[in-house]
Amino acid sequence: MRHLVMPGGLDETREILQFLAREVPPHTFVNVIPQYRPKRLASRYPAIAQPLAPREFRQAAKIAGKEGLRLARD
Numbered sequence: 729m730r731h732l733v734m735p736g737g738l739d740e741t742r743e744i745l746q747f748l749a750r751e752v753p754p755h756t757f758v759n760v761i762p763q764y765r766p767k768r769l770a771s772r773y774p775a776i777a778q779p780l781a782p783r784e785f786r787q788a789a790k791i792a793g794k795e796g797l798r799l800a801r802d
Contacts (some may be wrong), residue, residue, distance in 0.1 A: 730759045733788040735780045741788045749795035757800035760788050 729748060733741050741760075748758055762785040764776075771777050792799055 729756060730761055731788075732761050732764055733780055733785055734764055734776060735778050735784060736775055738784060738787055738791070742791050745788075745792050745795050745797060749797055754796075754798075756798065758792060758797045759800040760785075760792050762788075 729752060731741065731744055731748075745758070745760075748756075752758075762780050762782075764780050766777050766779060789799065
């Protein structure tokens with residue numbers, strides 16, 4: 729499973745990771761990815777006009793670990 733972490737979206741990330749922890753088989757790897765990069769029309773939407781901050785990604789990975797998910801490493 730892959731989850732793209734969005735800037736300012738840690739609440740949604742938490743909900744998604746909690747869902748995955750409940751619903752996918754325990755041997756499933758989850759890849760939490762920080763590759764979001766705002767391009768072109770994203771500048772029209774302040775919530776997604778900036779790249780993901782490193783601290784947001786670290787927090788997302790921490791949430792995944794707390795939920796007991798097996799993180800995939802690229």
